[in-house]
Every structure is written in structure tokens, then in C-alpha cells.
Amino acid sequence: MIKFYIVCHLEDKMASYSTNEFKSGLKVMLDNDPCAIIENEFVKPGKGQAFNRVKIRNLKTGRVIERTFKSGDSLESADVVDVAMQYLYSDGAFRHFMVPDTYEQYQCDEKTVGDASKWLKDQDSCTVTLWNDSPLLVTPANFVELSIVETDPGVRGDTSGGGGKPATLETGAVVRVPLFVQLGEVIKVDTRTGEYISRVKE
């Protein structure tokens, strides 16, 4: 079992991709950082050198850059995988995650968790992106259900949703909610936009 794993790992390390294999989402190494291909445009003068103009996101910094390659050039693949994990707890310095199937645990510092921290509640599931088996990025579930710990009392009878008010959630995130939503209620939020979706009946 262990031997098999090592063989696979070595093969992963050696893989490289040529410009014509650059597809959106492909993970490659560029300037020693793991990156994801966003866009790849083939540029070829009728009688000249063919180029690929590539848009790439650096997965460590989140920055998007443009880079040109000669067609046929290649980049080493990055050992980057998205793994579904459960968020366990924070010990102050690190946040701890677990792969539910294997009970394997990973710890991330606050910098790695980044913006995701404001959506993470103990036991919630999320996606942890691993680079060479170390956490690189944490992405919360698209929709989370969290309770409101602080908000102004709303006007009863207002069901229009127009206007709204700020509400602080149990994880520290602040979202705009309709006036009728009350302290202590659980709401559903889209983490990609930070927008209130609905109340959750318990």
C-alpha cells in the first residue's frame, strides 16, 4: 500500500504539460509557485512563431498574471488537490481540519485560511486545497447556515426585504439582512457573494 503511494507520487512530480494541454483549471508550477490556468489563447502569425498567451492565477497570492509561452513549451504540473474536509476547531494559533473518510488531520495558520475564517463554524464541511500535501487555501461551502448574534430589532410586519440592516453572525461575519430577521435566528448565506439568502426554520 505504502509502496504504491510512493510510486504514484514520483510520477506526479515528473509530469509536465505542454501549452496545447493548458486548459482552464489545470494546476502548474510557475516561478516556483503553484498556479491555476484561467485562459489560454493561441496566437500565430501565418509565417512566424506560434505563441500561447496565458492568464494564470497564483494560488499562493491569488494574483492573476499574463504570461506568453512559445507554443510547445511546457510547465511542470503542480501537485495541487482539492480535498473535502471538516473544520474541527481553532486553538488560537492554528485552525484544524479533518478528512472525514480517513480521520487524517491538517492544521492551517490564519494567513492560509484568510477570508474563509469568517464563514467557518465547528463541524462544518469545506474544501481545503493541498499543495504537496500542505494546506494552501481554504474555501468554505457555497452556502452556510449561521445564527445571528447581534442585530438591531427590526420593524415587525416588514416582509419586503427592502433596505435591510447589518447582522453579525456567530462566526464574526457581518451580512445585510431584511428588517424582519431577528436576533438568534439562523440564516442561509452565499459565501461567494456574502449575501443573505433566506431564514432557516429549525
Add this chain to the structure above:
Amino acid sequence: MLKEWQPTCSKEALRIRAQVLADIRSFFLVRDVLEVETPLLGHGCGTDPQLDFFTTEYGCSPEEDRLFLQTSPEFAMKRLLASGSGSIYQICKAFRNGESGRFHNPEFTLLEWYRLGFTLSELMDEIEELLTILFKGHKHLCYPQRFSYEDIFLRHTGLNPLRFSYTDYCDYALRVGTPDAVTLCGYDHNLWLDFIFSHHIQSLLGQNAICMIYGYPASQSSLARINRRNSEIVDRVEVFINGIELGNGYYELTDAQEQSARFDREITCRQERKLPTVVKDKHLIAALEEGLPECSGMAIGLDRLLMLLTSNEKIDDVLNFPLSRA
């Protein structure tokens, strides 16, 4: 939602393609240019290291089992010219391996024509006439433009394309935000020219107008003749509309020795870059030795022309079945 078996282009694109083909045929009919067909499958192929070809296995004769799909009908058409055909044109498919993208499909349609006795500027006049007729009723075109390669380079970059200055070229790349050009191009002048032209010049050429660039550097000669007055440039023209490269033409090289030497250089280049080998087309050399009449020739990509006529952004929008559905 389109199903996989269906064409990717609209019915309107099919109709305009048919119209364009009919217009081209009547254009050349009245000018007494003969329509011809030459083989798509042949024993030889172009040696241009920038063009990758498809090879096929022929089942019949064991000693010559490798056949090539043609990257252009140029060699066969020149053999017809040498045999006394007079001015000719052809509408055919051409095949280029590995070319795929917004403006490329590995199988595409070419219009190629040769005019006996035409100089490059007479050819440019005819290109203008033809494109003006084809655009009529589809798109308004402004007055056509002509620039020499040197002028357009200087105008848009401040660089002299005929004199390579490593520091000037690097300074330019850093100034315009493409520092990656420095490591990519190094001391390769031609690569710099291709990089700068395709990244910083081409998209600006021919806004709603036919824009022709002529007088390419001699290092980018391909099959064009060296200019009589200035040996640093060749009599080659490229045509652009809305930044899209539509075609390429030459005042044709007729010197068999010079042509043979250029083929040898390209074959050496292929070996250096470890590209698939190809032998030089001995039939073409023999035809040139026999005598190719003075002529100018032009090739235009009809799929890209259709993209412009129908205001489509992708070549797939004007092909019925691009490679993914072919």
C-alpha cells in the same frame, strides 16, 4: 442547447459562405484567371519550421507509405504556372497540425491565386478590389491603408525592426508591460519581431479598413523575392482587417538556386529543433529550374474573412463542424 451532431455555425453563416464563394468565382472569371484544383494529399510538403503537417499512411505501395496533407497548395500551383497554365486561382482546404484556437482550426479554407506579370503593388491593388467587393453589402469599410513593415513598427513601438538592438528591445518590453519577452526572445531577432508584432501591433491594424503591410525584413522572407532596391527587405505583403490577419502574399521567388538554399536552411532548422523531418520538394525545384514566370501570389483565409463579414468572434462560429465535432 445545441446537440453535438449539429453544426456550430448559423444558417446565415452557411449562406454568406456560399455567397462569398460565388463572388470570388465571378471576380476571377471576368479577369480571365483559371480555377484549378491540386492534390491535398502528396509525397512532399513545405519545409517551413513554423508549420506542422499531418502525415498519413498509404496502404498500396510499401516504399512510399508516408503521404502529407498539404499545409498550402503553393508548390503544386507553382508547378502549374511553370508548365504554362497562365494566371490561376484555387479555393481549397489546407491542413496545419497543432493549430487550434479562436482564429485557428487545423483544417481550414484558403483562397490562393497567382497573377502573371503582376508586381507586388499591382497584387495589392487587386487584393483591395476583391475584398471591397466581398465586403459590399455586409460591412462598411473605410479607405484602405498601406504601410511598410518598418514604418508601422517605428510608429507603434519606436523600434527599428531592421536593426536589432538588444537593449532597445528589452527597454521597450519592460516599458509596455511584457517583461516575459526578455527571457522568451533572448537574442533571437526574429522571435522578438514576431512577439512584438503579434502582441503590440497587429491588434491595432485596419480598424474597419483593409490594412496592408509590405516590405518585411529579409529574415522573414519565406518564399518572397528580395527587394530590388533594398536587400534588407523582401517583397511580401500581409493583409489585416480589425486586427485579424487575413492573408499573405509575395512577389514570387523564381530563382531555383536561391529557393533550394532557403529549403536547406529550413531543413537544418527543423533538425536543430528536433521537428519532424521532411525532404525538399524536388518537383518544385525542377519546375523553378525550368522557369517560373514572373508573378505575384496571394493566399487568404476564407474562414477568418467570414468571421469579419458575420461579426463573429470565433472561427467555430463560421465552420459547420470544427475539429471538436468533425
